[in-house]
Amino acid sequence: MSCWQTIQDYALRSVGYGERLLPRDDFTLCQQFTLIGSGMIWNVYFGVLALIAGFFFATALALGKGSRNVWLRKPAEWFIFLFRGSPLFVQFFFGYFLFLSLKQHYAFFEPFTAAWLGALVVLFLNTAAYSGEIFYGALRSIPKGDVESADAYGFSGWPRFKKIVWPTMLRLAWPAYTNEAIFLFHATALVFFSGFPAWQQRGDALYYANYFADKTFNPFVPYPILAMYFIILTLIVVSIFGLINARLNKHLPQEVKRKIKLRMNLIR
Amino acid sequence: MFSYCTDPSTLSGLTWLSCYLTTGKHMAFYLSFGTVLLLLAITAPTALLFGYFGATAARSQIAPLRWIGKTCIAIVRGVPDIAFFLFFVIALDQAIEWTRHKLLCPEWTEPVRQGNDFVVCAAAKMPLGTAPQWVHETYGFFLAIFTFAIVFGAFAANVLFGAMRAVPRAQMETAEAYGMTRKQAFRRIMVPQMWVYALPGLGNLWMVLIKATPLLFLLGVEDIVYWAREMGGSKTAKFTDYPHGDWRMWYFLALLVFYLAFTRVSEIFLERTMKRLTKGQATTGGEAQRKVAA
Known part of the structure; x- marks a missing residue:
């Protein structure tokens, strides 16, 4: 079987198109590359959606934590503490079993027990908490002069937030937020190793890498392939976030621009 | 465990729960919290030690040693960690x-890797x-500990490497002016001072390590x-004296609380x-403390 044929059979295997059976013996390099790459679709799906949705919730959380109103501040603080203080792995398990018991009473929760929605919700809440803390820190380090100038120009309320506070907050938070995005993409590898089952062997990249490592008893091929894919993904994330960073810092003189410093790859 | 637990089917409410929570299996469950703590207690110092050597290697004057140190840090940090664990x-x-x-069975001529199998002689x-x-x-447990120590050692090496560079240059220059050798200056001036710069990073790492233990x-x-x-x-009455429904949610809630508290x-x-x-x-922090005291 030619490599092109393999790609046609397995490139979309993780989302349910193409060949039904996974290869069972005589594994070729091509099969490993294709299937693990196919699994990356899920990693990108989880990462991108959780990141986008989490961004807005994180902004709300940061504002809530910085608020003077106790009824806004305390819930935000507790939410952030809950998700930052416990392992994502346990959160996945807890979320899965929670949805499972909810399903028995309310049919509405049926789709939540599948990874595509349930794990996405957990990841979304988790990244919102971590980014919320980052944004909160940035919110507190906005230069006093900026806000005072805004006041002097007659800005207040929503326009002040939209035009002054929010852009500055993003600018200050962006390097840390880039790291958070990288963590998030790496964290997506946990999904199919926690409670969420892989339906019809449609899993993410690590699921397939683990499949090959189990079958061939040779970890030295699939895991480096997986690492390669993740490094490429990380580089893409870094360059996209770098472009946004350049845009956020456009008005600043060249030497003041903050370089994004990468601290990759810590587990949560 | 308690005397009234002999016939669980007659119990109800809190007494049932007290018996249920003290069965032999539950004792094994509580003991496994000890496993986690043991892992942390062994891994943290080992990782710190690895990190210390990694950082000293990365700033060594011997070029190959420096390269090895830096590549180790880079590789472990660049690869998704859970994949690393697996x-x-x-x-x-x-x-x-x-x-x-290779050591014990030199007479063995067949290759170790035969297709999809990994075959070694029985003595090996x-x-x-x-x-x-x-x-x-x-x-298995020690293999896991070693894996944790290597991965977190690389993270720690990175933190310590940064901390060593953060020690003010003037401090080292003063040490040189006093005629200390490079080694002496490292041991007497840099190492005692670097911890304050390393602590935020190491603290962070400790939190991450705690949260990595479920892996x-x-x-x-x-x-x-x-x-x-x-x-x-869920357990039926056939297999256990304490039948109950699917309680996994509550067990994981307990784990969640344990980690939060920790x-x-x-x-x-x-x-x-x-x-x-x-x-x-x-540092500014030290200066602020001095001002309050004075």
Whole structure:
């Protein structure tokens, strides 16, 4: 079987198109590359959606934590503490079993027990908490002069937030937020190793890498392939976030621009 | 455990719960919390030690040593960690068995890798096939610890490397002016001072390490996640004296609370340590403490 044929059979295997059976013996390099790459679709799906949705919730959380109103501040603080203080792995398990018991009473929760929605919700809440803390820190380090100038120009309320506070907050938070995005993409590898089952062997990249490592008893091929894919993904994330960073810092003189410093790859 | 627990089917309410929570299996569950703590207690110092050597290697004057140190840090940080955990346990196991195979069975001519199989002679098996069950479990546990220590050692190396560079240059120059050798200056000036710069990073790492402990489950150790899944599952009266529905949610809620409490306590403790370490340092924090005291 030619490599092109393999790609046609397995490139979309993780989302349910193409060949039904996974290869069972005589594994070729091509099969490993294709299937693990196919699994990356899920990693990108989880990462991108959780990141986008989490961004807005994180902004709300940061504002809530910085608020003077106790009824806004305390819930935000507790939410952030809950998700930052416990392992994502346990959160996945807890979320899965929670949805499972909810399903028995309310049919509405049926789709939540599948990874595509349930794990996405957990990841979304988790990244919102971590980014919320980052944004909160940035919110507190906005230069006093900026806000005072805004006041002097007659800005207040929503326009002040939209035009002054929010852009500055993003600018200050962006390097840390880039790291958070990288963590998030790496964290997506946990999904199919926690409670969420892989339906019809449609899993993410690590699921397939683990499949090959189990079958061939040779970890030295699939895991480096997986690492390669993740490094490429990380580089893409870094360059996209770098472009946004350049845009956020456009008005600043060249030497003041903050370089994004990468601290990759810590587990949560 | 209690005397009234002899016939669980007659019990109800709190008494039932008190009996249920003290069964032998639950004791194993509580013991597995000890496994987690043991892992932390062994891994943290080992990782710190690895990190210390990694950082000193990365700033060594001998070029090859420096390269090795820097590549190690870069590789471990660049690869997704959970993949690292899954990879390393098999890789380590195979490396050990391969080495023993080469040493113990030199007359063996067949290749170790035959297609999809990894074949070593019986004497090279680790642990030996005849060894009792607990040896296998302990071996697995230590393999897991070693993996954790390597991965977190690389993170720690990175933190310490940064901290060594953060020690003010003037301090080192003064040491040189006093005629200390490079080694002396490193040991007497840099190492005592670097901790204050390293602590935020190391503290962070400690939190991450705590939150990484459930991954032990993936390495095949019977840890708290394993037991929570095992015991939460619904049980019928056929197999146990304490039948119940699917309680896994509550077991994982308990784990969640355990981790929350653990990280919270660590946070408070780290804050205190930071305060103590800042004392008398040439930093803004140290200066602020001095002003309050004066």
